[in-house]
Amino acid sequence: MPRDSVDEPTSTFPEPGSGARYDAPPPAPSGGSRGPVRGLLAVLGAAAVAVVVLLGVQTTGILPNFRNPFAQEQTDRTQPPLLKSIQDLSRYVAAEGNFQVVVDLQNDRRNVPDFLLNERTLFVGSGSVEAYVDFARIGEGAVVTSADNRSVEIKLPAPQLGKTNLDMEKSYVVAQERGLLNRIGDLIEGDPNRQQQVYRMAEERITAAARDSGLGARAEENTRKMLEGLLRSLGYQTVTITYTAP
Known part of the structure; x- marks a missing residue:
């Protein structure tokens, strides 16, 4: 049979006692590609637990002098008041x-159903x-x-x-009613002074x-x-x- 037959093995084990050594390939990881994912999830879980613990410590007052790194901050960019005039009152x-x-005010259109065009405010x-x-x-x-x-x-x-x-x-x-077209108009171009x-x-x-x-x-x-x-x-x-x- 020719040596290049498809049934011939591509490698052979060494004969016993020949002195040759066969190194088996390293075993594949049992979890495959899930190992790094599990590690990342573990890190994120630990970080979440740390945030919850820090917030709980500050809320309960266990460490009153502890500065919360996740505390809410407010930035005030209001301009200083401008004096326009002064009047002496007597x-x-x-x-x-x-x-x-x-006040019960209603604005609608004649001969148009209220569910289309209607604005009523109480x-x-x-x-x-x-x-x-x-x-x-x-x-x-x-x-x-x-x-x-x-x-x-x-x-x-x-x-x-x-x-x-x-x-x-x-x-x-108290209550406000608006027609369908009124609501669509608010989505397109709202009126803040309505x-x-x-x-x-x-x-x-x-x-x-x-x-x-x-x-x-x-x-x-x-x-x-x-x-x-x-x-x-x-x-x-x-x-x-x-x-x-x-």
């Missing part, structure tokens, strides 16, 4: 009213309005005293209502309620009592306070 705030209004607004007397508007000759300095007459400008101050910490949106219309309406309603609440009359009475007590302590026995038309 107003006496004589009364303040606190109001709450429920908003509870809380705000305050001050009633004050502007002492800077007291003109010359507004204070007249008697010859014996026992009586005094003062003419004051009528009380005014200040701007409505909407308290956003106490105001909140709630401004609701805020303005709440301020307008509170301002109207303050005008009808008798807040100005309360401010007149409180200012009168304040000045009467002050002037009587200075020796005036008769104090007359009148208010001019606004």
Whole structure:
């Protein structure tokens, strides 16, 4: 049979006693390529355990002086405040009213189903309005005293209502409904000032309620009592306070 037959072995074991040595190939690793993977997983697991232990030590206060390398940090890049103007105020705030209004505002399109185009907001607004007397508007000759300095007459400008101050910490949106196209529009181009219309309406309603609440009359009475007590302590026995038309 020829030597290059496919059935002939490519190598032979040495004959016993011939003095030749046969070195067997080293055995393959039992885990194959899983050995490095297991090592990497072990390292990651140990690191995770270390992070949990460090965080737990800091939380429980076992080591109060320990500095957590994974502590949360906050960076404040706020610009310093810019002074725009300074105004001297000479107003006496004589009364303040606190109001709450429920605004139910809906914007939709005629002959279009609400599930397509609709925007309805139910908003509870809380705000305050001050009633004050502007002492800077007291003109010359507004204070007249008697010859014996026992009586005094003062003419004051009528009380005014200040701007409505909407308290956003106490105001909140109860419910909001939006149509499908409205929601798609928010995804494409949102409107950060969408709630401004609701805020303005709440301020307008509170301002109207303050005008009808008798807040100005309360401010007149409180200012009168304040000045009467002050002037009587200075020796005036008769104090007359009148208010001019606004």
